[in-house]
Amino acid sequence: MPYNVMIVDDAAMMRLYIASFIKTLPDFKVVAQAANGQEALDKLADGAEVDLILLDIEMPVMDGLEFLRHAKLKTQAKVCMLSSVVVSGSPHAAKARELGADGVVAKPSGTVSHDLQEKTGEELANTMRAVMAA
Amino acid sequence: MSDEMDEIWVLYADDGGQAMDAMETALLQLQECAPEDQPPLVAALFRAVHTFKGNSRVLGLETVENRAHLAEDLIGLVRDRGVALDDEILSLLLETGDRLREMLEETARSRADVDPAGTDALVGRLRDKIARCGMAEAEQTPPSDPDIADAEPEAPEAGSHQPAATPPVTEPEADPAPEAPSPDMPAASPEIAGPAPRPAVQQAPHPAPAQSALASDAAYLAIFNDMVADALTKLCKARDAGDTAGIARVLPGLAHAARQLGLQAWQQLLETLPQSPQPGELHDVIGAIQALARSGAPDQGASAAAPEQAGFFDRISEALETISRLGLNYSLNETPDETALASAVAVLCEVADSEGYVRVASAARTLPAAVDAGGFRRSELRLYEELASVEIALGDTAPAGGVSPRKLLQNWCADHVFETLDELDAVLERLRKGSDASTDYRALERLIRLVHHACVHFDLNVASDLAMSILDLFSRGHARGDRPDAILMQIARGFVDTLELVFDAVREGETPDIERLEELFREAADAGFTGAGVMTVATIERRLGLPAEFHRVLSPESTRAAAQAMEQGRHFYLLRADINSDDALAQALFDLIGSGRIEAITNVTVFEGDKTIFDFLIASEQDEIELSATLAHLDPGGRNLVLMRSLRPEPEPSDQDGTPPEAAPDTVSDAIPSVEMSSEMLEQLGEVAAGQAMLQNMLRDLSDADLSETLDTVLRQHAGDLRSARQAMRAVADQMTEQLREISQLGTQILGHLSELQQLTATLRTRPAETILRPLAAMVAAHSRRNGFEAVLTSLGGDEPLDVSMLETLRTIMRPFLVARLDHPMVAPRRLHLSIRKLDDQVSAVLEDDGKSEPDPAHVAEMENELLRHGGTLRIVRRPEGGFRLHVFLPVNLVVLEGMVVGAEGTRYVLPVNAIRSIVQPDPSALVPVSDPDGRRTWLRLNQDELIPIRSISTASGCPGGHGRQPADAKPKVHIVLSLPDSCVAVPVDELMGQQLVLSRPLRGVMTGLQSVSGVALLSRGDVAMVLSPASLCASHSDARFPGTATTH
DSSP states (O other), rough: OOOOEEEESSSSHHHHHHHHTTOOOTEEEEEEEEEEHHHHHHHHHHHHHHSSSEEEEOOSSSSSHHHHHHHHOOOOEEEEETTOOTTTTOOOHHHHHHHOSSSSEEOOOSSTTTTTIIIIHHHHHHHHHHHHHH | HHHHHHHHHHHHHHHHHHHHHHHHHHHHHHSOOGGGGHHHHHHHHHHHHHHHHHHHHHTHHHHHHHHHHHHHHHHHHHHHHHHOHHHHHHHHHHHHHHHHHHHHHHHHSSOOOOOOOGHHHHHHHHHHHHHHHHHHHHHHTSSSSSSHHOOOOOOOOOOGSSSOSSSOOTTSSSSOSOOOOOOOOOOOOSSSSOSSSOOOTTTSSOOOOOOHHHHHHHHHHHHHHHHHHHHHHHHHHHHHHHHOGGGGGHHHHHHOOOOOTOHHHHHHHHHOOOOOEEEHHHHHHHHHHHHHHHHHTTTTOOOOOHHHHHHHHHHHHHHHHHHHHHHHHHHHTOOOHHHHHHHHHHHHHHHHHHHHHHHHHHHHHHHTTTOOOOHHHHHHHHHHHHHHHHHHHTTTTGGGOOHHHHHHHHHHEEEEEHHHHHHHHHHHHHTTOOOOHHHHHHHHHHHHHHHHHHHHHTTTHHHHHHHHHHHHHHHHHHHTTTTOHHHHHHHHHHHHHHHHHHHHHHHHOOOOHHHHHHHHHHHHHHHHHHHTTTTOOOHHHHTTTGGGTTTTTTOHHHHHHHHHHHHHOOOEEEEOOTTOHHHHHHHHHHHHHHHHHHEEEEEEEEEEEEEEEEEEEEEEEEEEHHHHHHHHOOOOOOOSSEEEEOOOOOOOOOGSSSSSOOOOOOOOTTTOOOOOOOOHHHHHHHHHHHHHHHHHHHHHHHHHSSSHHHHHHHHHHHHTHHHHHHHHHHHHHHHHHHHHHHHHHHHHHHHEEEEEEEEHHHHTTEEHHHHHHHHHHHHHOOOHHTTTTTTTTEEETTOOOOEHHHHHHHHHHHHHHHHHTTTTEEEEEEEEEEEEOSSSSSEEEEEEEOSSOOOOOOOOOHHHHOOOOHHHHEEEOOOOSSSSEEEEEOOOOSEEEEEEEETTTTTTEEEEGEEEEEEOOOOOGGEEEEEEEEEEEEEEEEETTEEEEOOOOHHHHHHHHHHHHHTTOOOEEEEEEEEEEEEEEEESSSSEEEEEEEBBOOOOOOGOTTTEEEEEOTTTTTTEEEEOOOOHHHHTTTTGSTTTTTTOO
């Protein structure tokens, strides 16, 4: 059974890219998408069965770090940060770790990374698997 | 005894004497000083005693060291824990100081330790006071816990963090935790420094997570409270509707959250309730939840369990106090009183067991098993960790009536940070050698978290953040299966080394130097980049002059791509894309990116309300004209894809050595290259700064010199005889005059530098109008072609130098207007002509349009609004031959001009020198009364054939002042003749102040209503002057501006 994934990202194109990448992973399946943290919470409250959340940080309405707090209480899903502001050594990356993110991966080319699969695909897939295996 | 030892004892006596003197001095001053002046004195006191204690230890004087240590602990409570320095403490410390001095003298004489019995009573009083201070603080100020002061196991001297004789913290414990480990939580570790604090839900059916920060964040409890309220709403709705279909996940979700936070009362309740209640059960379920929620308002999450948990901490506070004190005794080589320890542990275990905190009880039971001070210390840590977990799970109100285990844990970590750093260093070494990475990574994470707690304790924010940052870097590498690279290892080692120094400084009461930590933070931020062998993000940011929103968002991949594009000499641009709601346009843009014509290096999000826009940093072979055309194909309206700026990479530093930077490609840049400070400007600034410092010194010398005193001295030297003293007094006066002259010269030099700086700044900000004219022409051609016709934009005034902000404004106004004009091929213009002209105080842009339609009123209104925002105006005139002419006027801001400063009717004015034709003081006969349509006025005859109007500045500008007419009998004023190509006017002034380079700033507020005034300027003496507009002054007399055309009477 593949793991159910929710993509939370305010960039429509980025959601498309991530979903497209996940289609190439047989052990994961996108079951929900949301454009911000609040929308993601609403979908979880509506009954979305999610094992892993891929979460952007900079989003309107409710950002990723705020959602992370909610997610830790409201779902048993693992959370992997996928954001352009969590590059190695950045304060956001440290904060995400402090708040209990299960995995942290930086987008390769900014908020909308068209080259996600090409440049970070392997790292993202490895991290997703490591997070689910932990 | 050797000479060397003799010398050491002499040194001990000398240093000890100085330390005792310092202690006494500090104590005496503390008796007198105000509370706000105490901290530096307390720090000095601490240092004195600390030094003395260290010296005593070196010579093996255990009793002396022990007594000094107790004094140090008491002072430490005042210095670090906020204990008030009362009379009792002062008296006790004064007495201790006396006794220590006696001991110093005795030991220096006997070269042996003193008899401990002589100070037993003092030791008892010191310990008693320390204990009472600790208790009092715990009761009065829960956030900072005094107990830890008693628990401080060892003196914090500089050398104490070396590996001790006792085993380091990772030595296997004698009494491993008996309980079974949770599946996702490490078993009670055989290493004493266990995992980071975690919610203590020992008997919960589900394991609790091991993230302390998760539950220590007050936001979580607020979220839980919201969840409870939400659950009740849903349950009530279901009860009222008699339909339970929508509540299947409500109670399991709440139970999960309670487990995550370790809210035991909630867990117990939710485990007893049916997971999917039937309609008949809902009433009871709701009642039970409401009862628990109400039981501890206002904070449902924490308070629900608070009544019992707060009692827990109250009930164990005395036992904890005892354990802390025994730990202190142990560290002073006094074996703990077994009975007291057993009693305290029994109380702890009984209370913990009664609450179900089996891990707490288990940790407490390891204390009596400790065989030495090190073992006792490790058991203490474990106990504090478990208690902190309980506190975290209960929320902030839990320790309100007792101790705060979280603070205890932070304090413990702070007290033992040197041991932790030693262990961290050892783990790093093992990782470097490639040992069992998984085990060592876990140890590394745990130790870094302990260091993090210590940093939080001392408010070392940079260090605590850096700790988590380093943890993140290691974790990523571990997730990838990488071994830590050399750079990361170096950063981590540097972190350990630097923290040792920092903590040492903190312990000594000194201000730590955290510069190195900040440097390490920067290195950590760059670690992923340098490790990948590419330029650092900082280099790319600097060379491209990236705006702030791009700071620290470049990933290693982006950095590499940018570096390659730079090497290939490609152009860089900032592109703003509003594509989130237009999938087709987004896809088209990414297709373009995919085609290779442009490369998206990175992009950032820009929020406009709830709307998300993206700023792309792109690289391309295309110059701006080509790129504009390319983008126009995707977004004909030019509204969603906006080329904001082009970026010209700064040359590499090595390129600047001797060889001039490579000339920028010959591209048109409506993108207004960024304005940067030149080395010449830096030099000027340096000159100004140096001159200012010198001026300051000279003025200080002058003000320090007491002229009266000097003159009195001279007089006294000459027995009060003024005549004989005259020459000497003159010399004094001459010297002072010379000093003043030098000051004046220096001031003039500084002004000169500042003027040059102004000029350089203005020059740097200047670009030719061509910068926007060419891209606009390209856009018109591309846009019209795409719409099936040919339109051409010609231009005039491309050489006009304009400020970059002016160019930006003109482009912002013109581009959308032109796009809109070209949208309807049938009536769109075929020939457009844009003429730009810079006047002395405004810029005029005139667009000729031969289109067959009127401009869209909506676009005109938009344009007017934009112009209004910049203080400009818009005028549209129909052309006889068809089409229209659009006149745009924008005021010039921030202009540096060479001005003639004048005074007229009490006000200072600046007249642009380049508009001054001559300055005359006319003979009364040259002032000729003339009748013009506005009445009878006085004109100035310049020569036989030339008569020009006279214009009063105050009348023209509307500034307060005279009426502009001169009394008939008054001596004629100086007149400044201003001349423009087609007009002339004479302006009478009261005084000429001289030429000066001034920076004209735009008028603001009510001043915008002043006529003939284009700006304000600050003069060198600090006065404010109005900058006059010659064009405006001449304009009112345009009907009489030509010689010979006026009627002479």
